[in-house]
Each structure stands twice: as C-alpha cells, then as structure tokens.
Amino acid sequence: MPNLKSPNEALSRSEASTSTKVTFSIDKIKNFSEWYDRALDVGDIIDARYPVKGMYIWRPYGFRALREMMSVMREIMDRTGHKETYFPMLIPESIFGKERDFLKGFKGEAYIVTQAGNDSLTEKLYVRPTSETVIYESVKPWIRSETDLPLKLYQVVNMYRHETKQTRPMLRLREVVEFKEAHTFHATAEEADRQIREGVAAYSEFFDRMLIPYIVVRTPSWDTFAGAVYNIDIMSVMPDGKALELASVINLGDKFAKAFGLTYRNKNNKESYVHQTCYGISERELGAMLAVHGDNRGLIMLPSIAPIHVVIVPIFKRGSEDAVKRAAENVKGMLEKQKLRVEIDDKPKGVGDKFYEWEAKGVPVRIELGLKEIERGELVIFRRDTLKKETIKAKDAPKRVLALMDEITKTLKERVDEYFKSRILHFLTVGELKKHYTERKGLVGLPWCGDEKCGRKLEEEIGIPTVGFVPEKHIDAACAACGRRDNTIEMYFGRTY
Ligand SMILES: [Zn+2]
Missing domain, CATH: 3.30.930.10 (Bira Bifunctional Protein; Domain 2)
Incomplete structure (x- = not known):
C-alpha cells in the first residue's frame, strides 16, 4: 500500500475515527499489513495522514x-x-x-x-x-x-x-x-x-x-x-x-x-x-x-507501559447516574492508590461502542459498574488478553487488579514465546528447506562453514537474504553449501523489513 494516502482513503479513515461506532475484526496473521495500519489507527497510536512519506x-x-x-x-x-x-x-x-x-x-x-x-x-x-x-x-x-x-x-x-x-x-x-x-x-x-x-x-x-x-x-x-x-x-x-x-x-x-x-x-x-x-x-x-501481542480485536498493551491500566465503564440507567458516577470515582480512587493509571469513560455513547473502543486500544483491564453491582457491592472485571469476565467484591478491587496485571503479563509472555518458537525453523540442506519452507514465514537456519562464498551461495540458492549467525554455537552438521563438517555453525536467513 502506498504511504501517501489518497484523499478518498484519508476521508474514509477520518470517518472511521470520528464515527461513534468503532468495530475491529481483522485476522492479524492472514492480513498483517492491513491489521497493523488499522490497529494503530483505531488503537489511537498514530495518525498516518501526514502528507510526507515516512513521517507520522x-x-x-x-x-x-x-x-x-x-x-x-x-x-x-x-x-x-x-x-x-x-x-x-x-x-x-x-x-x-x-x-x-x-x-x-x-x-x-x-x-x-x-x-x-x-x-x-x-x-x-x-x-x-x-x-x-x-x-x-x-x-x-x-x-x-x-x-x-x-x-x-x-x-x-x-x-x-x-x-x-x-x-x-x-x-x-x-x-x-x-x-x-x-x-x-x-x-x-x-x-x-x-x-x-x-x-x-x-x-x-x-x-x-x-x-x-x-x-x-x-x-x-x-x-x-x-x-x-x-x-x-x-x-x-x-x-x-x-x-x-x-x-x-x-x-x-x-x-x-x-x-x-x-x-x-x-x-x-x-x-x-x-x-x-x-x-x-x-x-x-x-x-x-x-x-x-495484538489480536484480531486490535492492540493489547503490556501492563508495564500501558498508558491506561484500567478503564471503568459506568452502566447508567435513568435516575442512577449520580450514584453510579460516585461509585466509579470511588473505585478509581482505590486503584490509583496502587499507582494504577485509571480512566472513567462516562461519555454519552453506547456501552457496546465503548467496549469495542477500549478493546481496540488494548487497555489491559476494564471494569463494568452499574446499579446492580453497587447494590451487591460487586464489580465486573474484563481482561483484554483472554477476553474473560469475572465478578469480584468491590473492596477486593485493588488487590485483584494488581494481581491481574501480573497474570496478564504472564499470559502474554507464554503466548509470545509459543509464537516465536513456531517462527524459527531449522533445516539441514537446501533441498529440505525448499521442500518444507513453502510458506516462507519466519527465520530459517542452515548449517554453514563460515566461508563468505558459501554464505552468499546459500543466499542465492534459496533466494532469501542472510540475517546472521551465532558464532559460538557449533552444530554437528555439514555446511549446506560445500559439505565441510568442521566448525559448522547455523546461518539464519529471512526476509526483513
Ligand atoms: Zn561451506
């Protein structure tokens, strides 16, 4: 996609960001390019409409x-x-x-x-x-x-x-x-x-x-x-x-x-x-x-750098506004004492729209709070990483939300480790690589003797540029270019940004 937006494209983007209804559902793996641009836009990170290429x-x-x-x-x-x-x-x-x-x-x-x-x-x-x-x-x-x-x-x-x-x-x-x-x-x-x-x-x-x-x-x-x-x-x-x-x-x-x-x-x-x-x-x-870290609903902020840790969405019913607002302020105060960054979203918008919006921005935790919860002394907590809800006692909120920041961090780490493992593939020969690396996604490793000639030859044969090697990690395999076995290490190849 060209970086300089055509006027029409810019208009549709601006409409998307001023419309009250924000929805986001893009398959990140299948359409990463589209996902990335939209997620940064709807997620409130970048405005890409500046009329100089490469400046945002x-x-x-x-x-x-x-x-x-x-x-x-x-x-x-x-x-x-x-x-x-x-x-x-x-x-x-x-x-x-x-x-x-x-x-x-x-x-x-x-x-x-x-x-x-x-x-x-x-x-x-x-x-x-x-x-x-x-x-x-x-x-x-x-x-x-x-x-x-x-x-x-x-x-x-x-x-x-x-x-x-x-x-x-x-x-x-x-x-x-x-x-x-x-x-x-x-x-x-x-x-x-x-x-x-x-x-x-x-x-x-x-x-x-x-x-x-x-x-x-x-x-x-x-x-x-x-x-x-x-x-x-x-x-x-x-x-x-x-x-x-x-x-x-x-x-x-x-x-x-x-x-x-x-x-x-x-x-x-x-x-x-x-x-x-x-x-x-x-x-x-x-x-x-x-x-x-993002998913098909948009961004997921890592708790340690999240601009907002918790968004409180008050659920208003006619006549309950003041009581719900007070309760929301009260929860905000309790959480802020724990050094959490908290925002109350009481804008006159539909609750569903607010949910979409904060999910797309990747705020780690959302709290829902209406008259029903106030009467029971409870809160509904939604976590962005797993999209799961739980109901807790309002007085337990500081402890539970703090614990959730750690739990969310842990889940994100497990997920990303799993993802990365599947993105680094190891092969022994060029033939094997050509046969199995059909999707050409991720980094691939091949045995290499350390000679520049062999490195360049492999690069040419597989049509993927070199990325680098780990000098001290010797492997027991023959160089995929010349067949030499002494001091073989692994050379990684990959298409790069
Ligand atoms: Zn070699």
Whole structure:
C-alpha cells in the first residue's frame, strides 16, 4: 500500500475515527499489513495522514506508551553507566565526511541543508541520520588520558533518513522520533569487545521486559554497518513472517578514532587510538511490541507501559447516574492508590461502542459498574488478553487488579514465546528447506562453514537474504553449501523489513 494516502482513503479513515461506532475484526496473521495500519489507527497510536512519506503524527495515547517504553530504556542505560547527553542535529559536511565508508553508506539517505532563507550556505549541513560523526568530533577534548575512559554516552533524539523502501509507522521511517543512540569509548579493543557484550545484555534485558521475542546474531561480514568492524543484531519476527531488526550493537574498532584523531595518552605517556562501540533502538520497538501481542480485536498493551491500566465503564440507567458516577470515582480512587493509571469513560455513547473502543486500544483491564453491582457491592472485571469476565467484591478491587496485571503479563509472555518458537525453523540442506519452507514465514537456519562464498551461495540458492549467525554455537552438521563438517555453525536467513 502506498504511504501517501489518497484523499478518498484519508476521508474514509477520518470517518472511521470520528464515527461513534468503532468495530475491529481483522485476522492479524492472514492480513498483517492491513491489521497493523488499522490497529494503530483505531488503537489511537498514530495518525498516518501526514502528507510526507515516512513521517507520522503521534496521538497522545500512543505517545504516552512510547514515553513509558523509553523510560524503561533510560533506566537501563543510566543503571549501566551510560550518561545522557545531547548533540546538535545539523552536522557540517567537513565533519560528516571524515570517515569515508560511513559517508558512502549514508550519503544517499541523508537530508542535506544547503540554504537558509534566500542565502546559500557556505557549507552544507547534514541532518543527522545517526550521530557518530558529530559526537566523535566533539568529544576529542573530553578524552585526554586513560582516566577519561571508558566514556559511555547516550541521547534520545529524532533523526532523519531518506528511506526509499516502503515506509511503515514505527517500523520503517524517514523521521525517527525517539532514536536512543549510545556511543562508548574505550582504551583497548578488549574493553570495546566487552562493551559489546554489555550492550547486548542491556538490550536483552529491555526486550525481555517488553516481552518482545528475539534472537541475537552476528551480522555476516559482507553486510556490516558502514564503518564497522562487526555488528551484533537482535532480530525478531513479525506476524507476517518477516524478520525485523530490533537493534544493532556495533563494534567500530579504532576506524573512526583514526578518521577523527580520537586519541588519549596511555600509561606510558604514548598517544593511542580509542576503541568505540555504538548501538541504538527507537520507536520501532513499540511497533514490534504492539504487532506481536495484538489480536484480531486490535492492540493489547503490556501492563508495564500501558498508558491506561484500567478503564471503568459506568452502566447508567435513568435516575442512577449520580450514584453510579460516585461509585466509579470511588473505585478509581482505590486503584490509583496502587499507582494504577485509571480512566472513567462516562461519555454519552453506547456501552457496546465503548467496549469495542477500549478493546481496540488494548487497555489491559476494564471494569463494568452499574446499579446492580453497587447494590451487591460487586464489580465486573474484563481482561483484554483472554477476553474473560469475572465478578469480584468491590473492596477486593485493588488487590485483584494488581494481581491481574501480573497474570496478564504472564499470559502474554507464554503466548509470545509459543509464537516465536513456531517462527524459527531449522533445516539441514537446501533441498529440505525448499521442500518444507513453502510458506516462507519466519527465520530459517542452515548449517554453514563460515566461508563468505558459501554464505552468499546459500543466499542465492534459496533466494532469501542472510540475517546472521551465532558464532559460538557449533552444530554437528555439514555446511549446506560445500559439505565441510568442521566448525559448522547455523546461518539464519529471512526476509526483513
Ligand atoms: Zn561451506
């Protein structure tokens, strides 16, 4: 689907979102693309009608979820010794072009400012597609001796890339709104290597907490980041079977240090180059989280980042409005004392419409409350993950709802683990793969000897690009390309976003 909406399409969307009747029923697995766009729209996350390809408007509900997610990331970064910082968005060409591979890698994607008002600029300014160059140029005076190392920085900023592939909200963008990029500086190659493992561990913790399933692989040498020595990728699989790169943890070695003259005085008072790493995540993570957890009724919010944990829907009957409203306020107060985010939906709309709407937004728990419940001292509780209802004593609400947040998290984890297991397939030969991997959904592994030639040959034979391999995990099988048996590992292939 083209990203620039035709006027008619935009109109039908706007009608859908202003109509009182919101219904949602799309088979997520069969029609993932349609599901994703509609779920983000009806689920109040993104407004996709902005007239620039790859740039989207965040609705308050969606932005709150993103903020909650990023606060988890910030907490992990701060705890693991990274310091938050900020560097300018416009980068002079003289700095941007200092590392040649990097320049080559990004030149086609960078937006370049050449004019201000009516005046041509004397030097072109690159709008950051990522911040390696500006940071490495700027921190030179901060690093003088070994005591200034390691230096571990991160920033959360927007960045721009002129994406030529098809764009999707959060997954493939021209404007990334919350790009969390970390950049670290070390005295030795060993320390940079260790930092790569720490970076992967920090991200693994993040994805574990966000219940986003993943595998950690090393990118083959012919596919590494521009200017990198090697990179480790953390990959997931979307419901349509396509692989999604969640994050890349990159060892830059001393390549950038040499280009930028980043040196320090070591113990023997000798100038040495620093060793560097960098790694980033973005709102793509939220897109992945919503995609893997949602169901045919729309989104399901993970309790830890849900903008609203509980929505209370009062069931009014003529004459009972005041009593029901008071009771709803009372329940809200009790739940808020438990640090739960609660909203009462007393808008003049049909109860059924409200149910649909909050289900599509993925609010974990809904409470229904009318005169009948008040008289009995009860509440009806609906959980979004299983779509099941239960009746509880009103006074037990805080305890029960808190417990439900944990139960819902547990159910979502079990479901997503099951899903991911079915999306990673292992084969021994190309023939076997061709015979059984007919739907071509998910990641596939084949035995590989480690030779670039064999990797490329397999890629060509099966017509699916490489994703990466696990270097230390040897398998007892023959390379699917050359038949060699020593040191065989598994190479993963997959179509990617
Ligand atoms: Zn081989």
